[in-house]
Amino acid sequence: MSTTEARRIIIFDTTLRDGEQSPGCSMNLDEKLEVAQALVDLGVDVIEAGFPIASPGDFESVRRISHTVRGATICGLARCNEKDIDRAGEALKGAPDTRIHVFLATSAIHREFKLRMGMDEIVERAIAGVKRARNLCDNIEFSPEDAARTEPDFLCRVVEAAIAAGATTVNIPDTVGYATPAHYGGVIRNLRERVPNIDKAVISVHCHNDLGLAVANSLSAIEAGAGQVECTINGLGERAGNCSLEEVVMALRTRHDYYQASTRINTPRLVPTSRLVSGITGMVVQRNKAIVGRNAFAHEAGIHQDGMLKERSTYEIMRPEDVGFTKTDLVLGKHSGRAALADRATALGYHLTPEHLDSVFEAFKKLADKKKEIYDGDIAALIEQRNAEV
Numbered sequence: 095m096s097t098t099e100a101r102r103i104i105i106f107d108t109t110l111r112d113g114e115q116s117p118g119c120s121m122n123l124d125e126k127l128e129v130a131q132a133l134v135d136l137g138v139d140v141i142e143a144g145f146p147i148a149s150p151g152d153f154e155s156v157r158r159i160s161h162t163v164r165g166a167t168i169c170g171l172a173r174c175n176e177k178d179i180d181r182a183g184e185a186l187k188g189a190p191d192t193r194i195h196v197f198l199a200t201s202a203i204h205r206e207f208k209l210r211m212g213m214d215e216i217v218e219r220a221i222a223g224v225k226r227a228r229n230l231c232d233n234i235e236f237s238p239e240d241a242a243r244t245e246p247d248f249l250c251r252v253v254e255a256a257i258a259a260g261a262t263t264v265n266i267p268d269t270v271g272y273a274t275p276a277h278y279g280g281v282i283r284n285l286r287e288r289v290p291n292i293d294k295a296v297i298s299v300h301c302h303n304d305l306g307l308a309v310a311n312s313l314s315a316i317e318a319g320a321g322q323v324e325c326t327i328n329g330l331g332e333r334a335g336n337c338s339l340e341e342v343v344m345a346l347r348t349r350h351d352y353y354q355a356s357t358r359i360n361t362p363r364l365v366p367t368s369r370l371v372s373g374i375t376g377m378v379v380q381r382n383k384a385i386v387g388r389n390a391f392a393h394e395a396g397i398h399q400d401g402m403l404k405e406r407s408t409y410e411i412m413r414p415e416d417v418g419f420t421k422t423d424l425v426l427g428k429h430s431g432r433a434a435l436a437d438r439a440t441a442l443g444y445h446l447t448p449e450h451l452d453s454v455f456e457a458f459k460k461l462a463d464k465k466k467e468i469y470d471g472d473i474a475a476l477i478e479q480r481n482a483e484v
């Protein structure tokens with residue numbers, strides 16, 4: 095790569111696997127196929143289509159996606175045992191470009207209370223699992239689950255062993271959303287410095303949002319050298335969710351000056367994809383959600399609206415069209431000023447003299463104290479009423 099060429103970050107979407115693990119978010123087969131196709135249109139590199147051993151329905155959806163969806167690597171999740179791995183291999187058979195994602199917990203808490211396994215046994219199991227998967231597929235991702243809470247020396251040992259066994263991507267999950275940006279970036283830096291064969295694999299990051307830090311942690315990891323981000327549409331996922339795809343992608347794009355990294359995402363597809371997933375899962379996108387929320391490009395305050403009408407970059411760091419909205423929304427409410435009212439009146443086809451504008455503005459402010467939002471119909475009514483009076 096030349097020094098001027100931006101680093102390309104691989105976008106691994108897990109909406110259909112970790113996202114679907116959100117309570118109340120399960121999708122049927124047709125819905126999964128629709129989302130998978132939308133993810134291809136969005137330009138994601140890898141689609142984690144499901145966890146084939148989890149249920150016959152999950153197996154079938156990974157199998158159908160593998161047979162029909164083209165344009166991205168199709169991935170299936172497996173615990174680190176032969177049955178899971180073979181089932182994932184079986185489900186992925188129809189796709190030309192596949193990945194098996196094998197995971198095994200490594201933190202002391204998980205070793206002691208969940209797995210009841212010692213460190214040596216974990217390393218042996220990881221090696222055996224990666225080798226088994228490697229017999230079925232060349233593209234293998236290994237995840238030491240709860241990596242962010244794993245002892246650094248042990249994490250280095252497991253990652254080195256997994257790469258030596260054939261893992262082509264090593265994913266470092268912050269399974270419980272415990273990490274903070276400086277800590278998580280340090281975990282990635284430590285691996286890069288201390289694992290001798292680390293350059294033979296792509297380092298991936300997988301952050302949960304329990305402290306609201308999933309995107310910040312992912313960005314910190316990218317800064318520290320991670321090459322793949324695992325994320326979901328609308329940040330769906332277990333508990334408080336996963337790293338939100340739209341946020342991490344737009345952060346990289348908007349702050350390209352800082353990260354010098356790009357993705358293959360077709361960003362105008364972000365809002366349509368967000369709406370599709372929200373409609374299918376029933377998980378409403380909060381109005382002030384970054385990038386895809388209804389307020390993300392809406393301005394109500396008079397000073398902001400005036401600035402926006404003069405030059406949009408005064409109060410917007412991205413263009414609404416770049417994420418799939420048609421335009422900036424200058425919402426008229428009690429905080430709005432004359433400039434925005436005049437602009438809306440013109441857009442509605444009215445030409446107001448300064449005196450006319452003054453009296454309509456006065457009536458508008460009175461109405462705005464009674465209503466949360468003033469719509470075009472309200473403005474037209476105020477103007478018509480004023481016309482009738484003079």
Ligand code: KIV
Binds near residue numbers: 112197237239265267
């Ligand atoms: O959060 C997690 O650790 C996971 C693994 C399966 C990668 O989702």
Ligand code: ZN
Binds near residue numbers: 112300302
């Ligand atoms: Zn997860």
